[in-house]
Amino acid sequence: MEIEVLQDRLAKALNAVSRVAASTKAGLPILSNVLLRADDNQLTLTATNMEMATVQYVNAKAKKNGTITVPAKLLAEFVANLPKDNVLITTKDDKLTISAGKYKSTINGILADDFPELPTIDEKEAVIFKINVDIFKEAVNEVIIASSNDTTRPALTGVYFNTFEGSLYIAATDGYRLADKRFVETVKSEIKAIVPTNALQEVIRSISDNMDEIEVLINDSQIRFRMGEIEITSKLIDASFPDYRQLIPKNNSNIIELDKAELIRMTKVAALFARDNGGSIVCEAKKDEGTFSVSAVASELGENTAAMEANINEDGKVVLNSRYLLDALNAAVEGKITFALSGKLAPVVIKNVKSDDYTHIIMPLKS
Numbered sequence: 001m002e003i004e005v006l007q008d009r010l011a012k013a014l015n016a017v018s019r020v021a022a023s024t025k026a027g028l029p030i031l032s033n034v035l036l037r038a039d040d041n042q043l044t045l046t047a048t049n050m051e052m053a054t055v056q057y058v059n060a061k062a063k064k065n066g067t068i069t070v071p072a073k074l075l076a077e078f079v080a081n082l083p084k085d086n087v088l089i090t091t092k093d094d095k096l097t098i099s100a101g102k103y104k105s106t107i108n109g110i111l112a113d114d115f116p117e118l119p120t121i122d123e124k125e126a127v128i129f130k131i132n133v134d135i136f137k138e139a140v141n142e143v144i145i146a147s148s149n150d151t152t153r154p155a156l157t158g159v160y161f162n163t164f165e166g167s168l169y170i171a172a173t174d175g176y177r178l179a180d181k182r183f184v185e186t187v188k189s190e191i192k193a194i195v196p197t198n199a200l201q202e203v204i205r206s207i208s209d210n211m212d213e214i215e216v217l218i219n220d221s222q223i224r225f226r227m228g229e230i231e232i233t234s235k236l237i238d239a240s241f242p243d244y245r246q247l248i249p250k251n252n253s254n255i256i257e258l259d260k261a262e263l264i265r266m267t268k269v270a271a272l273f274a275r276d277n278g279g280s281i282v283c284e285a286k287k288d289e290g291t292f293s294v295s296a297v298a299s300e301l302g303e304n305t306a307a308m309e310a311n312i313n314e315d316g317k318v319v320l321n322s323r324y325l326l327d328a329l330n331a332a333v334e335g336k337i338t339f340a341l342s343g344k345l346a347p348v349v350i351k352n353v354k355s356d357d358y359t360h361i362i363m364p365l366k367s
Contacts (some may be wrong), residue, residue, distance in 0.1 A: 001066030001091040003038040004063055007082050007100055010043070013056035014076035016206050016230070017047035020054045021072035023198070033069035034076075035115045036089070036096070038062045043089075046118065052199050053118050053205070057229040067112035070096050078105055084346035109150055119233050121224050126217040129168070132253055133211045133227070139170060139181045140200050142331040142358055147197045155239035158194040161218065164245070169246055172197075175363075177324050178218035178244055179331065182357035193218050194241055199234035205314045206230050248359060249349055252340035254316045256285055256292055257353060259308065260337050263294070264329050266306040270296040273304045279323050280365050283348075285316040286339060292339070296322075316341035318348055319365040328360040 015033050020207040035046040043060040046053065068091045075098070079087065082100040090097045097106045140159070148156035153175075160171045161183070168184035168191060176315040203214070203225045224233040270281040273296040281296045293307035318341055328350045329337065350360040 001036070001038045001061075001068060001089065001096075002064035003043055003062040004062050004086050004090050005043055005089070007079065007084050008269035010087055011076070011080045011082075012073070013058050013105055014046050014079055016273050017045045017054050017056055018072040018076040019202065019205070019294055020049055020052055021047040023049050023052075030069060030110050030114050031082075031116070032071055032073070033110060033115070034072035035067065035069045037067045037112075038065050038089075040065070046115075048116055048118065050116065051196070052202065052232065052234040053305060054202065054233075055118070055231040057112050066091055068094065068096050068109045069112055069115050070107045070109035074107060078107075110285065112324050119222055119235075121217050121219050121222055121233070123217065126219045127187075127191055128185060128215065128345060129184055130213050130215050131184060133207055135215050137204060137207060138333060139183050140204060142333070142360075143170050143172045143179040143181050144197055144200060144244075145172075145327045145331055146174060146177045146179035146360070147172040150174070154237050155194055155241050158196045158237045159200055159239040160244070161191050161193045161195060161223075162241070163189075163191045168367060171241075173242065173244060173247075177328070177363065178247060178323070178361040179328075180244065180248070180359045180361075191218060192241075193223060194237035194239060195223050196234055196237055199223070199232065201285050203227070203232055206232065246348065248361060249340070249342055249347060252342050252349060254312075254314050254341040256310050256312060256339045256341070258292060258310055258337055258339050260329055260332060260335055262308050262341075263292075263337070264307065264326065266294040267322055267325050267329065269306055270294045270304050271326070272296075273298045273301050274322050276300065278365075279321045280319050280326070281322045283320055283325075283339070285310070285312045285314075287312040287315050316343070318346075320345055320362055324362050331360065332358065 030186045037044040043058045045056045085100050094109050143297045170183045171180040211227050217224040276298050284293050291307040292310040295305040297303040336353040336354040338351045347361045
């Protein structure tokens with residue numbers, strides 16, 4: 001292999017693939033490596049942890065084609081510290097030499113023969129759709145906060161892509177809260193797929209300002225995201241997602257419209273006093289006073305109450321986890337939200353006022 005590439009392009013691509021290589025738990029040394037492939041005027045960088053794979057394509061001048069694998073983290077950190085100049089990469093046997101200006105390094109590698117084959121997706125059988133990058137980021141960020149870290153319940157560690165009434169929705173829950181978002185207005189095929197949260201996080205990290213659109217391919221076992229010169233492929237989670245629509249209250253008589261920024265401020269202040277009681281705060285609507293308040297009581301620290309004026313249909317009171325409420329409020333994209341109460345033990349439903357495509361549910365705490 002002999003190939004020349006710009007330092008900034010190579011550094012950016014290596015930074016992305018090294019994240020995937022570093023996340024491997026399989027115990028195979030080669031999975032900590034990045035596969036470099038010089039082919040005509042393109043350098044392809046590939047990393048996999050057997051659950052997820054990322055491929056980055058970088059324009060380059062190849063004088064001699066070839067392949068090799070080298071430690072991803074070492075190569076990424078070395079290239080990141082090189083001057084912004086052309087970088088020359090050459091290989092001989094299982095050694096890679098990389099130089100830029102007066103910097104030069106030789107890295108011991110492993111021949112590419114032992115690198116795992118990447119997963120393939122038959123595009124004729126896959127469901128394929130495209131989505132605007134900004135819409136993708138907004139929707140995923142609104143939902144992903146509700147996913148779980150509990151690996152004993154694998155279905156809850158991902159985001160559920162599912163079709164309902166002709167639209168594609170994404171949803172996540174950890175058993176204490178639920179977020180649901182209409183993702184694509186119209187889709188022709190039925191989709192039921194649980195996408196690992198870490199795969200979606202990697203896609204979000206890989207998005208750059210010059211990207212306009214993401215192409216998504218889904219089959220029975222895998223999902224692939226294409227973004228310009230980047231491809232990320234992940235296995236789907238083989239589990240059954242809960243029938244979450246049954247958890248969404250159908251009728252709420254007490255729907256209160258609130259200013260999001262003010263409610264965030266009130267919740268943050270109350271959370272300071274709620275640290276010693278598991279983050280429990282009390283949200284209360286008072287019809288006669290026309291106020292919505294957030295309060296917390298800490299036996300050692302004292303107590304706090306803050307209120308704002310609101311149109312209240314009926315009295316209501318619920319105890320919530322302050323962090324869950326803040327997560328929901330920060331995820332909502334509009335300045336006004338609706339806060340729906342149905343009783344002390346009923347879920348609280350938070351939505352944007354203008355758009356009806358996002359629902360966030362928080363289960364109450366026992367008071």
